[in-house]
Amino acid sequence: MPHALVTGATSGIGAAFAEQLAAAGYDLTLVARDPDRLARTADALRRDHAVRVAVLAADLASDDGLARVAERAAAEPLDLLVNNAGFAHPAGFLRTPAADEVRMLRVHCEAVLRLTHAALPGMNARGRGGIVNVSSLWAFFPRSTYGASKAWINAFSRSLADARIARPGVRVMALCPGYVRTALHERSGRDTSSIPRVMWTGADAVVRTALRDLERGRTVCVPGAPNKALVVLGRLTGRRFAGRVLQRLGSRPRRALTGGPRAPVPTAVQEPDSPGGS
Ligand SMILES: NC(=O)c1ccc[n+]([C@@H]2O[C@H](COP(=O)([O-])OP(=O)(O)OC[C@H]3O[C@@H](n4cnc5c(N)ncnc54)[C@H](OP(=O)(O)O)[C@@H]3O)[C@@H](O)[C@H]2O)c1
Structure with missing residues (x-):
């Protein structure tokens, strides 16, 4: 049986990876923080797909x-590593404590770097395997620490492939x-009501497209x-213009909905309503 390790496997995109990989016959190691949700997710996958599922809170x-x-990723002969765990902040850069921005980078x-570093040598030695690093459309556009961290994921993933660090x-x-x-x-407390349905x-x-593109040997997948x-549009007009278009369509801090008073921000750190993420 092939074996995949999925981070952030209890919700959203990570849960969809776990489900589709289990349906394809993968044994799984699931990672997230909440142990109860991990146990429930693992039980459902074992019941529905008769695969082996280990959890790591x-x-x-x-x-x-x-x-x-990282120790588990190095010890298991992994066929697939899905670095998916992630989150967005409710507010922009200057309204977010620096420690939370650093937590996002970690x-x-x-985590993407360390788990790749742990899993890749085994894959290289066996001459087979895959690593999916979940980035974002915001990797291509200005979007504070969220976009910058995802741009790093794109550059890192490309360089592993292009520099033949992945054999x-x-x-x-x-x-x-x-x-x-x-x-x-x-969870990030953002208002998404302005995002058009088509987006x-x-x-x-997303996961079906990702697994198909991985199979085809793509380095970057934009579903x-x-x-x-x-x-x-970003390539043709410049990232800032296309980024503004995307930002207009994007999510915003929820204060517009709650109508609550805006937290006072010292003049020195006034910033536009720059979104925190996703
Ligand atoms: N949703 C979008 O529109 C969107 C768009 C582009 C990219 N993405 C990216 O897709 C990835 C998955 O996001 P999602 O939308 O599926 O979010 P989600 O539904 O909130 O799921 C996030 C998962 O990550 C886990 N997680 C969060 N922080 C963690 C930490 N510090 N350590 C370990 N696990 C952690 C969560 O479980 P616990 O809370 O129990 O730890 C959960 O399983 C993220 O990297 C996100 O940036 C999302």
Whole structure:
């Protein structure tokens, strides 16, 4: 049986990866922080697909959690690593504590780096395997730490493939979804009501496209025609212009909905309503 390790496997895109991989006969190791949700997800996958499912409750922003997952990724003969765990902040850069921005870098970048570093040698030695690093459409446009961390994922994934750090037979791909209906938006407390329906995709469709593109040997996967069009628009008109278009369509801090008073911001850190993520 092939074996996949999926981070952030209890919800949204990660749960869709776990489901589709189990349906394809993969044994799984699932990673997330909430142990109860992990146990429930694993039970459902075992029941529905008769595969072996191990769970690892770990916070990828913590030294200890990341070390435990990296140890597992190095020890298991993995056929697929899905670096998916991630989140968005409710507010823009200057309204977010610096420690939270650093936490985002740890989950979006350091965890991706460490788990890839742990899993890739085994894949290279066996001459087969795949790594999917879940990035975002915002990797192509200005979007604070969220977009910058996802741009790093794209550059990192491309360089592993292009510089032949991943040996022939081992595929590395950055997956760049646009807006996906998952818990991420609600959890980050953002208002998504201004995002047109055409911009939304389901997690199942995103994962189907990702697995197909990985099979085809793509290095970067942008699911959905509107998202692909925005990336092309960005190339033709400059990232800032296309980024503004996307930002107009994008999610915003929820204060507009609640009508609550805006938190006072010292003059020195006034910033536009720059969105925090996704
Ligand atoms: N939804 C979108 O529109 C969208 C668009 C583009 C890209 N993405 C990217 O897709 C990925 C998955 O997002 P999603 O939308 O599926 O979000 P989601 O539904 O909120 O799921 C996030 C998953 O990550 C886990 N997680 C979060 N922080 C973690 C941490 N510190 N350590 C370990 N696990 C952690 C969560 O479980 P616990 O809370 O139990 O840890 C959960 O399983 C993220 O990288 C996100 O940036 C999402």
